[in-house]
Amino acid sequence: MPTPPPLKPRKAPRQARSKATVDVILEATARVLVRDGYALASTNRIAEAAGVSIGSLYQYFPSKQALVTALRRRHAEQMLAMLLEVGRGAAEASAVDAVKILVHAVVAAHRVDPQLHRVLGEEVPRPYATEGRTDIEADMRAQTQSLLQVHRAHILPTDLDLASLVLFHLVESLVHAAVIDGKSAFTTAILEQEICTVVWRYLGLQPPQS
Amino acid sequence: MPTPPPLKPRKAPRQARSKATVDVILEATARVLVRDGYALASTNRIAEAAGVSIGSLYQYFPSKQALVTALRRRHAEQMLAMLLEVGRGAAEASAVDAVKILVHAVVAAHRVDPQLHRVLGEEVPRPYATEGRTDIEADMRAQTQSLLQVHRAHILPTDLDLASLVLFHLVESLVHAAVIDGKSAFTTAILEQEICTVVWRYLGLQPPQS
Amino acid sequence: MPTPPPLKPRKAPRQARSKATVDVILEATARVLVRDGYALASTNRIAEAAGVSIGSLYQYFPSKQALVTALRRRHAEQMLAMLLEVGRGAAEASAVDAVKILVHAVVAAHRVDPQLHRVLGEEVPRPYATEGRTDIEADMRAQTQSLLQVHRAHILPTDLDLASLVLFHLVESLVHAAVIDGKSAFTTAILEQEICTVVWRYLGLQPPQS
Amino acid sequence: MPTPPPLKPRKAPRQARSKATVDVILEATARVLVRDGYALASTNRIAEAAGVSIGSLYQYFPSKQALVTALRRRHAEQMLAMLLEVGRGAAEASAVDAVKILVHAVVAAHRVDPQLHRVLGEEVPRPYATEGRTDIEADMRAQTQSLLQVHRAHILPTDLDLASLVLFHLVESLVHAAVIDGKSAFTTAILEQEICTVVWRYLGLQPPQS
DNA sequence: AATGAATGAGTTTTCATTCAT
DNA sequence: AATGAATGAAAACTCATTCAT
Numbered sequence: 001m002p003t004p005p006p007l008k009p010r011k012a013p014r015q016a017r018s019k020a021t022v023d024v025i026l027e028a029t030a031r032v033l034v035r036d037g038y039a040l041a042s043t044n045r046i047a048e049a050a051g052v053s054i055g056s057l058y059q060y061f062p063s064k065q066a067l068v069t070a071l072r073r074r075h076a077e078q079m080l081a082m083l084l085e086v087g088r089g090a091a092e093a094s095a096v097d098a099v100k101i102l103v104h105a106v107v108a109a110h111r112v113d114p115q116l117h118r119v120l121g122e123e124v125p126r127p128y129a130t131e132g133r134t135d136i137e138a139d140m141r142a143q144t145q146s147l148l149q150v151h152r153a154h155i156l157p158t159d160l161d162l163a164s165l166v167l168f169h170l171v172e173s174l175v176h177a178a179v180i181d182g183k184s185a186f187t188t189a190i191l192e193q194e195i196c197t198v199v200w201r202y203l204g205l206q207p208p209q210s
Numbered sequence: 211m212p213t214p215p216p217l218k219p220r221k222a223p224r225q226a227r228s229k230a231t232v233d234v235i236l237e238a239t240a241r242v243l244v245r246d247g248y249a250l251a252s253t254n255r256i257a258e259a260a261g262v263s264i265g266s267l268y269q270y271f272p273s274k275q276a277l278v279t280a281l282r283r284r285h286a287e288q289m290l291a292m293l294l295e296v297g298r299g300a301a302e303a304s305a306v307d308a309v310k311i312l313v314h315a316v317v318a319a320h321r322v323d324p325q326l327h328r329v330l331g332e333e334v335p336r337p338y339a340t341e342g343r344t345d346i347e348a349d350m351r352a353q354t355q356s357l358l359q360v361h362r363a364h365i366l367p368t369d370l371d372l373a374s375l376v377l378f379h380l381v382e383s384l385v386h387a388a389v390i391d392g393k394s395a396f397t398t399a400i401l402e403q404e405i406c407t408v409v410w411r412y413l414g415l416q417p418p419q420s
Numbered sequence: 421m422p423t424p425p426p427l428k429p430r431k432a433p434r435q436a437r438s439k440a441t442v443d444v445i446l447e448a449t450a451r452v453l454v455r456d457g458y459a460l461a462s463t464n465r466i467a468e469a470a471g472v473s474i475g476s477l478y479q480y481f482p483s484k485q486a487l488v489t490a491l492r493r494r495h496a497e498q499m500l501a502m503l504l505e506v507g508r509g510a511a512e513a514s515a516v517d518a519v520k521i522l523v524h525a526v527v528a529a530h531r532v533d534p535q536l537h538r539v540l541g542e543e544v545p546r547p548y549a550t551e552g553r554t555d556i557e558a559d560m561r562a563q564t565q566s567l568l569q570v571h572r573a574h575i576l577p578t579d580l581d582l583a584s585l586v587l588f589h590l591v592e593s594l595v596h597a598a599v600i601d602g603k604s605a606f607t608t609a610i611l612e613q614e615i616c617t618v619v620w621r622y623l624g625l626q627p628p629q630s
Numbered sequence: 631m632p633t634p635p636p637l638k639p640r641k642a643p644r645q646a647r648s649k650a651t652v653d654v655i656l657e658a659t660a661r662v663l664v665r666d667g668y669a670l671a672s673t674n675r676i677a678e679a680a681g682v683s684i685g686s687l688y689q690y691f692p693s694k695q696a697l698v699t700a701l702r703r704r705h706a707e708q709m710l711a712m713l714l715e716v717g718r719g720a721a722e723a724s725a726v727d728a729v730k731i732l733v734h735a736v737v738a739a740h741r742v743d744p745q746l747h748r749v750l751g752e753e754v755p756r757p758y759a760t761e762g763r764t765d766i767e768a769d770m771r772a773q774t775q776s777l778l779q780v781h782r783a784h785i786l787p788t789d790l791d792l793a794s795l796v797l798f799h800l801v802e803s804l805v806h807a808a809v810i811d812g813k814s815a816f817t818t819a820i821l822e823q824e825i826c827t828v829v830w831r832y833l834g835l836q837p838p839q840s
Numbered sequence: 841a842a843t844g845a846a847t848g849a850g851t852t853t854t855c856a857t858t859c860a861t
Numbered sequence: 862a863a864t865g866a867a868t869g870a871a872a873a874c875t876c877a878t879t880c881a882t
Contacts, residue, residue, distance in 0.1 A: 018841095037335070039335055042875080042876055042877080043876075044876070052842085052843090053842060053843045053844055054844070054877095054878085055843050055844065055879090055880085056841080058877090058878070059841070062878095063877080063878085064877060122332075122336070123335055125247065125332075156411075161395070162396060162400070162401075162404055165394065165396070166384065166404055166408060169383050169384055169386075169387045170380060170383070170384065170408065172383070173379050173380070173382070173383030174376065176379075177375070184375065185371070186372060190372070191372075194372055195376075197412070198376060198408070198412050201366075201411040201412050201414070202408050202411050227860095227861090227865095227866065227867095228865090228866065231866080231867085252850080252851060252852080253851080253852060253853080254850095254851080254852085262867075262868090263867060263868045264868085264869070265855085265866095265868050266866075266867055266868075268852090268853065268854075269866070272853090273852080273853080274851095274853095437844095437846095437881095438844085438845065438846095441845080457755070459755055462872060462873080463872080463873060463874080464872080464873085472846075472847090473846060474847085474873090475845095475846065475847050475848060475875085475876085476845075476846055476847075478874060478875075479845075479846075482874090483873080483874080484872095542756070543755055545667070545669060545752075546752070576831075581815070582816060582820070582824055585807070585814065585816070586804065586821075586824055586825075586828060589803050589804055589807045590803070590804065592803070593799050593802070594796065594799055594803075597799045605791070606792060610792070611792075614792055614796055615796075617832070618800065618828070618832050621786075621832050621834070622832065672855055673855075673856060673857080674855070675855095682864095683863060683864045683865060684856095684857085684864085684865070685858090685859085685862090685863060685864050685865065688856090688857070689863075693857085694855095694856060
């Protein structure tokens with residue numbers, strides 16, 4: 001029975017130089033993944049693109065799986081950071097505006113690195129127990145739910161757990177379609193507006209007449 | 211520049227025996243893909259699972275990519291058949307009922323082989339020119355749009371092209387979440403009902419009070 | 421249309437160790453080719469004979485074709501070096517002596533590794549664009565022609581281009597027969613003498629009475 | 631210890647139909663060899679080109695080696711037939727004319743199927759003990775020698791065994807170069823004339839002034 | 841710490857040959 | 862006799878990973 005490959009980075013980079021090397025490697029991984037696809041993204045090729053030796057790569061990441069997992073985490077964190085920043089005012093806004101702000105924030109988050117996002121979602125295999133994403137997904141659904149809680153008097157759905165589940169997948173998939181599948185005939189702005197409309201109507205909110 | 215692997219099945223089976231072999235191979239491919247994941251699904255393992263020699267596999271599928279593409283097509287056709295069968299009455303129904311019928315049909319289609327559907331969507335790399343699915347997607351959007359056309363007097367959206375785009379991704383992603391990500395706390399029936407609600411409200415239809 | 425296999429060595433060895441490995445591999449290739457013939461000379465067998473892993477072989481030669489091409493080049497260079505060394509004095513010699521020296525030089529070149537020469541010529545497939553040998557052939561014909569030019573007053577042929585073509589194939593094939601097809605009843609010395617006679621008479625030179 | 635593949639055709643075709651099938655197969659083998667090269671000439675492809683099933687091919691030829699050997703023999707016989715026909719008058723002609731006739735006959739023989747001749751010589755592996763060709767080669771050298779015997783009073787070489795060896799390789803290689811390597815700047819007629827010159831001078835014959 | 845040469849299990853794929861129909 | 866589906870040993874080649882320097 002083969003030992004499953006270790007998933008945590010081999011060592012926490014203590015020094016600035018190590019930190020920089022780790023970043024360089026993750027950056028190269030992202031670039032190679034986007035440029036060549038997962039099938040062609042060998043560790044040797046990634047090391048070459050990063051300008052470090054294959055030995056150094058394995059100094060920081062004990063397996064390819066660990067490398068990819070770290071990249072996935074980094075990407076998720078960057079998206080989350082963008083989401084939080086752009087969605088900052090949602091808590092204090094009206095329900096209608098909160099929707100607008102948050103949909104826009106999700107769009108902004110998807111724009112952090114759309115191509116990497118696509119590859120990570122479509123090509124890169126996820127390990128046995130789907131790690132990483134779940135945490136952030138749960139977090140976002142919790143946030144959504146507490147926001148729904150605040151506005152619960154003015155919205156139609158009563159099962160807020162169910163509503164948050166629906167809203168999460170709804171917005172995620174439509175934004176994904178809007179940002180990733182650039183082949184659409186509609187601009188992102190139009191799609192963003194329509195996503196707001198879907199959410200408003202689902203929640204029973206009166207959209208502003210524009 | 212590497213030659214892209216040949217994607218078309220190598221030869222049409224003429225005798226009944228060959229037809230059976232092709233089916234056995236595709237069936238085994240699906241099973242192995244689900245059981246072991248794409249990364250471990252070697253052609254030798256698939257042939258073994260099918261109970262045929264590796265040579266027979268390559269007699270009918272000139273490359274692994276061709277094999278997987280054929281399976282993808284077969285799966286899409288099976289889903290489409292289910293969709294058409296279960297969604298049969300939608301054209302004659304009222305708008306409200308049509309939504310209910312169609313959402314149910316999409317759920318039924320996703321239940322044809324949910325695990326295979328997941329692997330095919332998440333792990334199996336798609337060839338360069340993503341054919342097959344696109345055709346079916348375009349087809350379904352066109353069907354959706356003509357149905358919207360019929361009911362255009364009773365629904366809110368006026369840009370039916372945009373609306374069909376939104377509805378396609380909306381329903382697809384929510385059904386996917388409902389059927390595939392079995393980790394949800396809600397039953398499929400409840401989720402199906404809620405998806406109908408989302409659609410009804412987006413279209414501005416009065417759902418039946420239940 | 422299949423991609424032609426890559427023909428150039430994959431990387432220039434930087435460390436002394438790699439240089440040695442490349443040599444070991446080429447040496448083993450020659451030995452296996454002679455011992456087993458091209459049909460049985462698999463890359464795995466060659467790697468084993470070289471005492472390196474199959475991976476190392478492919479580190480330096482991206483395909484079997486590249487390996488064989490590199491060996492062909494190395495062999496041609498070794499033959500050429502021998503030819504130049506033994507044929508050194510031909511330019512300053514009389515026409516009669518020049519012939520004697522050069523025929524002897526060609527014989528010496530063929531003796532560098534007669535068995536490898538035979539396999540390379542008879543069994544090993546040449547790549548589509550037959551490079552390498554052609555260059556050397558053209559070079560040798562040019563050298564021959566300029567030597568004929570020097571002695572043009574004392575020889576019969578007037579079309580020196582034609583004469584060099586004839587001489588090249590003439591000497592090559594007879595030396596080949598003399599050295600390679602060892603099955604002949606005559607010693608190499610006798611055959612070498614007779615080749616000189618053929619050339620002298622063709623050129624209209626008076627051979628020394630021996 | 632693997633049994634070497636059988637080299638003789640599996641059965642002598644007794645009936646006209648069998649004879650025709652054998653011919654069709656050999657013809658297809660030649661065509662495929664020339665068109666695709668030995669590396670791509672699989673038995674299945676040959677059977678397909680011949681319009682017979684692979685099973686039928688093995689009915690007549692027990693192995694690929696046997697097939698190729700039979701083709702080699704057939705080709706040699708066709709060349710020999712041409713050689714004998716065109717060279718018919720050599721025995722009664724003068725020495726000078728005999729050379730002319732025979733060189734022309736060798737050229738004609740090489741023109742029977744130059745492309746097949748090239749592939750057979752350069753690409754197709756010969757079995758362990760070089761069969762087939764040797765017989766014909768010995769035969770032709772014997773014929774050459776007896777012709778030299780007739781004219782021994784008028785030629786320079788005294789060791790006729792040696793002379794026949796030299797002449798065989800000489801003419802063979804130069805004709806080969808003339809017919810096969812079509813890339814030469816000279817026409818076949820000019821080269822043929824020059825080959826005669828080489829032979830005449832080697833034999834010490836006075837060529838006709840033309 | 842870094843380098844990059846070396847490893848070898850495992851993958852895709854071919855093709856001469858067999859044999860049930 | 863003929864067919865063509867089926868076979869499987871063996872070939873070329875990849876790539877995550879190790880380890881001597």
